[in-house]
Amino acid sequence: MNLLFICSRNKLRSPTGEAVFGSYANIEVRSAGISNDAQVPLGTEDIDWADIIFVMEQSHKNKLAKxxxxxLNGQRVVCLGIPDVYKYMDPELxxxxEREVPRYL
Incomplete structure (x- = not known):
């Protein structure tokens, strides 16, 4: 299963998601940013690759759809509702x- 985590700039939230699930068996993970100035900008190859796309905020889902x-050929896009208030690998994040993502796997 291929999981794609998307946030704005691919600096804090989506790379944390990638790190958390990167060691899970039978799961491949990528992260990217939807903004033009993202560290790893989201590309069409990422969308094509993903089985499930996780976005942090509704605004990310809207930008992705636009x-x-x-x-987006019927791929599952899940909004996790995680605000931009966490540092990379923040224990609360x-x-x-770990609580939310497994519900969708």
Whole structure:
């Protein structure tokens, strides 16, 4: 299963999601940012690769739908509702990922 985590700039939340689930068996993980200035910008190849796309906020889901409408061929897009208030690998952020993401796997 291929999981894609998306936030704005791919600096804090989505890389944390990638790190948390990167060691899970039978799961491949990537992270990217939806903003133009993201460290790892989201590309069409990421969308095509993903089985499930996790976005942090509703605004990310809206931008994703607008920018990649043609590439979103019925893929599951899940909004986790995680605000931009956490540092990379923040224990509370890790706890949220570990609690919420497995529901969709």
């Amino acid at each position: 920018k990649f409408r043609k590439q 890790i706890e949220i990922f």
